[in-house]
Every structure is written in C-alpha cells, then in structure tokens.
Amino acid sequence: MLNLNHLRIFYHAAKNQNFTAAAKELFITQPAVSAQIKSFENDCSLTFFKKRGRKVHLTDEGYNLYEYSKKIFEYEHLIENAIEEMRELKCGLLRLGTTKAYARYFMPFMISTFRDKYPEIKIQLDEGSSLEMIHSLLSFRNEVAVIARAEDHPDVKFIPFTQEEIILIVSPNHPFAKRGSVSVQDLAKESIIMKELGSGTRKRINELFASCGLTPDVLMETGNAEFIKQLVQRGEGISFIVKEAVRTELKEKTLATAKIEGRRIDLDVSVAYLKNQHLSPPAKAFLTMLDMLEPKDLTLKGIGTLMAQMLAARKRKAEMMKDIKRKTK
Amino acid sequence: MLNLNHLRIFYHAAKNQNFTAAAKELFITQPAVSAQIKSFENDCSLTFFKKRGRKVHLTDEGYNLYEYSKKIFEYEHLIENAIEEMRELKCGLLRLGTTKAYARYFMPFMISTFRDKYPEIKIQLDEGSSLEMIHSLLSFRNEVAVIARAEDHPDVKFIPFTQEEIILIVSPNHPFAKRGSVSVQDLAKESIIMKELGSGTRKRINELFASCGLTPDVLMETGNAEFIKQLVQRGEGISFIVKEAVRTELKEKTLATAKIEGRRIDLDVSVAYLKNQHLSPPAKAFLTMLDMLEPKDLTLKGIGTLMAQMLAARKRKAEMMKDIKRKTK
C-alpha cells in the first residue's frame, strides 16, 4: 500500500527538480519535503534523487516513477472536478430566464420536477421578452432561457422544446366572434394591440401580415398579457396571443377567437443557452432533465451515469409533456 | 488538493458497502473508518453514505465518486509493481546457467557488462551440459541459460545469440595433422573422445556421422574439456571441440586440426528461458541487455524507456560481439 502523500510530495519535487520549489507549491517548508522524500525512498528501498552540486536531479528510478506519478495526479484532478461538480449540483444556483406570457403555464411543472431531483439547488427565475432573455444570456445574467425562438443569435444555441399555437382574440361582441374565419385582409382593417418589441408572438404576427404585403394597424403595444386581454375584452382592439394563455377566458366566453383563413400560427418554444460557454452543473442538470444537452457538454459525468441519464431524460420529457397537458386542461 | 488517504478509506468502504469490512482490509479499526469518512464528507461538503437499517449504502454522489476512485487505486497498483520491479532490479538475483566449454570465453564479458549497468544485482552462475542447463530451467534452479541449442523442449524458448564453429582436434603427431582435410569415413576409423551426453557438440558430431550412415568409435566420453584436450594431445584419440576453446593450443601447436571434407560444423549458441513463465526483473534486464526479450514480456516498463532500451540494446549487442572477438584474439 503506497503512501500517496509521499508520492504527491515526490511528484512535486520531481516536477521541479527542486525541493524548495516543491515546498512552495505544497505550502509546506523545505525540510518537510526533504524528510518526506527521504522517508519515501526508505520505504521503497530505492533512491529517487541524487544531489549534484547544490541541485537535485532524478535517478533513472526517480524518472520512471515520475512518469507514473504524473498520471495519478492528472487523474486526481479529474476527481476534484467531479467532486466540485457534485457539490454545485447539491447547493448550486440555476439562473433561468423565461417569457411570462406562455411559459408560465408549464414553467411551474418544469421547476417542480427539477427541484424534486435537485432539492438543494436554488432557482432564480427571471422574466422578460424573448429578446430580453437572449440578452440576459449574453450578459451572463441567466444561463438558460425557455423562450420563443424570436431572433437567432450566433452565440446562442436554441433547442426546440415544444410548439404553442398563437390565436386571434377579439371581444365577444366583435363581428369576428360570429365568423368562423377571417382573412388577413380583414385583420389589416382592425386596430391591433401588439405584444412588445422583442416578443416571439409579435414577430410571427408581423410575418403573417408581411406575407400578404400588408402592415398591421397597431393601436398600442405592451408586454403585459393581462393588459392585452383586458383591452381586447373591452373592444379596444384585437390581438394575438398564445392559446394556452387564454384557455380560461375562451371557456368562460369573456374572449372570443376566429380562425385566420386556414392558417395556423405556431410559436417555437425553445430552450436557449450560450454556445461554447461553460455551463454550470445546475444548468447542465436542468438541460439534461429536458434531454437537451449535447453529449460533448457532459464530459465530466461518468459514462455509465450519463447513458442512464440520457435514457431516463428521454422518458421524463415525454411524460412531462403529457403531464403538462393533463394538468392544464 | 484531495486527501488521498481519505479517498482510499472511502474506496474500501464503498467497495464493501460496509465499514467494518473496509476496516479489516485496511488493518485499522471500524471507528477509524467512520471518522475518516466523516471527515472526508465534511471536506467535500457532500454525503457519500446513508445508513439504512444497520447497513450503509452509497448515495448517488458516493457511487459517482466510487467509480472514479476505482481507477486511481488500480493505477496505484501499477505503480507499486513498478516500484517492486525497480527494487528487484537494484538488489535482485540473476540465476544464470552456462556450459563451461565454449561459453567461458564470452561469459565474463557479458557478465561484466551486466554488472556495469546493474551493479547491485547478485549473479549466480551455474555450469553444466546444455541438457543439464535445460533441466535447471525447468526445475526453476536457473532462470536464463546461455547454452548450445542441443535439444528443444516445448516449454523452453531458445533465442539464437551467436554461432561457434566446431573443429576436429588431433595430436600434432597424428597423420591427420599433415593432411588438409579428412573424410567422415576417415574419422570413423579413429578412436573418438566424445563430449558427454547432453552436450550440443556431441549432438552435432553424432549428426555428422549419421549423415554418412556411420557411427563414431567412441573411446570414452567426458564433460571436461581440459581432459579431452590432454587425451587428444597424448594421441589417445581424436575429438571435436569449439574452435575458440582451443585457440591457444592451436597457436602454440600443442594440438592440430584438419578440415572435415569441406564441411563446417556450427553450434548454435542460444539464450534459453522458460516460455509463459514470469521472468524476474533481473532476468528481464539481462535479456533486454542482449536484446532478446519479446516485447510482450516487457509490459511494466514505461513505453518511452522501453523504446530507448531496445534501441540501445541493439547497439550494445553489436558492440559486445565486436568486443568479444577483439578481446579473445
């Protein structure tokens, strides 16, 4: 049974070919190094260092052993990283950005699933428009964001998570409420209450009008979905919103909808994070839970664990989506 | 900087999922294990074991760490072996067998070259006929033998080292001494002093006669080369012997020789050792010096060292042979 403490001191001494330097690296004094090396050589019945002049140099045996010891301390470093990762996973912080509008109804489920597995990780939830959230990633305020894929950015990786339908909402008294469907031309004649700049919904709606060579008549714009709903209810204008966000209002008939001439507008809900940027273990864990992490980003996990996690994550994701649908209906 | 002592105790505890068993393996008491694990967990701010009933089991973190720690202690084992090897190389024993007859004149050189490189290794030199030396390998009395390849054995590996010429020797007064060459038929009419059974020389001479359908007229047999020389000198009979062994006698004309009708009889000098048997580091070193070790037998040497050694050995061998020729002439 090797004395790995001795080996560590030997390793530093061999690396530097200098006991004093080794002592500095190890935060001990030079006589401590001398003593430990001596004791180690004694235990092995071998000589690893020879003094020539006022310098020490490795013997053949010492060199041979040094080659071996290098690897063990490289490996030790891996273990230290693994421990650090586990610690962060136990008591780290997940800085998560979302859009209030539509993420709200499945965000709680995602978070509670995550907290279930990593009860010690604190979660910091940040809200804003899709564009704001992309900026929050770039400025390192958040590490991961669940947002609409509104605008691409070369440094941000978007991974599609699910799709949300955007529907037209009008006041129940509005003529459109009686019609099965309306044309884009019809819509262009109406006053529109638009989501704020940077919103994914707004982007899709602008594209809708543009595809017909039209521009929407924007009455006002806001980021507050509640405000939009209220204005539409009062007949101040029409708007477009994620279907899930107005499920109750439609059921209770406080808002009405109409199809847009056979078109279906979908919003891609994506998980976004910075490309080529180190992800904290909590962020990795979150993405792994969603099965959205590239394998190359998982280097420090044990391979066995990783495979199991990937398979489990795939299952979890499917179940999660089912659960969300069930719980929100 | 990880406490590898803690890690070792953790490793044994994890392997056994039992602190008491770990303590036994480590030759310490159970409270020592408990205390060290506790201190380790504290240092890492993680929990590696949980108690369930009266048993302990690994947490996820503990399992993860265990997977890592396995490798480090596997590797430690390699280092221990390397140290053991180096130690044996420093103070081991080389048990070497030889044939007195012809090996004598280059054996001293081989040994002094070896002692030069491994001054601490004791050398035990054993002498006997080729066959006796093969038996000495099989009975583990010797590890390596420098002998004539007289008889093969399935468990013994022979590696040709050099060749020695066997010549006819006769008394200077013998009629053959005046003739340039003699036929095998001529030889068959003479009384022959034969080397003992198991000798490589004897084997080649028997083959020589057999190839002509003849049998030698053996006056007597002995393993003692000096005795053979004296008997031949006195004209009691003729004999065959390795040329190098009678160099002086031929020069001083106390013995004469004659060619055997255009034939040249060579004896293969080989280095022999047991196949599929672990070789001690001194034996390996000896064979490496002669560049005669199969690469697969060198597993524990560092690769860099090995390559250098192989190249150096090749050079050394060539020089050694040159040197031997020079010194014995």
Place this chain on the structure above:
DNA sequence: TATGATCCATAAATAAATTTTATGTATGAT
C-alpha cells in the same frame, strides 16, 4: 418480545505522522 449479534457513531486518550523552527553544510556566483 426478549436476546444476542451485527454494525455504525461518538468521545476521550493515544499513537503516529507531518511540519516547523533553528541550524548546518556544500556549492557556485560575484
């Protein structure tokens, strides 16, 4: 449901190891 065995935890005492302090010696540069 007592009983004993097994297994881990804790605490105080002890032992072992590592490290420091203080100092010495040799070497090489100026």
Place this chain on the structure above:
DNA sequence: ATCATACATAAAATTTATTTATGGATCATA
C-alpha cells in the same frame, strides 16, 4: 572571500489518524 542558494538534520510542536471503550439502532431468532 563573501554571500546567496539549496538541501540536510535534529528536536520540538503540531496535526492527523487510530485505538479503546462504549452506546444505540436494527434485525434475526428463539
């Protein structure tokens, strides 16, 4: 010759690891 550098040594101090002794929980079993 002198000084700075670098390792060695010895004794003392400190830190770390281990043991001894004991307690508590669990589980099988009689």
